[in-house]
Amino acid sequence: CIFCKILAGEIPSTAVYEDDDFKAILDVNPAARGHVIILPKNHAANIYELPDEDASKIMIVAKKIATAIEKAYHCDGVNILQNNGEAAGQTVFHLHVHVIPRFKGDTVNIGWKQGDMPEDLDAICKEIQAQL
Ligand code: 5GP
Ligand code: ZN
Secondary structure (H helix, E strand, C coil): CHHHHHHCCCCCCCEEEECCCEEEEECCCCCCCCCEEEEECCCCCCCCCCCHHHHHHHHHHHHHHHHHHHHHHCCCEEEEECCCCHHHCCCCCCCCEEEEEECCCCCCCCCCCCCCCCCCHHHHHHHHHCCC
16 A cells, blocks of 8 residues: 555655654645645545544544645635545545645636435435434
């Protein structure tokens, strides 16, 4: 796993933050200047495999990085993004959270076409609740 190699120091990276559980590094192919990815030190391929402890802590790290990015770049916004599965745009199968500075009118493309309101909201709700 390429991110495990980065975490082991076998592949170089530029770390902006590190603690016992996570390393936050600059993305090598950034969507914007200051694009950071946060990597848990323990390998989990995706959100389904991520231990609850890392899941809860990673958002605190994302908040820390987003706050620093906002101060550093005076950006108009920040996206916090995490992809699971190829269909969702995941290309490295070691879970990571993206923190991406955003500016009004920038060319970063994170979005979707909004659909019409479903007629069967209750059915959808039950489909998900049945698996909780
Ligand atoms: P994903 O598409 O899986 O959500 O995001 C993977 C991200 O990892 C991409 O934005 C890509 O640019 C970044 N990336 C891939 N390989 C490396 C690498 O070797 N070093 C760093 N710093 N980032 C990488
Ligand atoms: Zn890994």
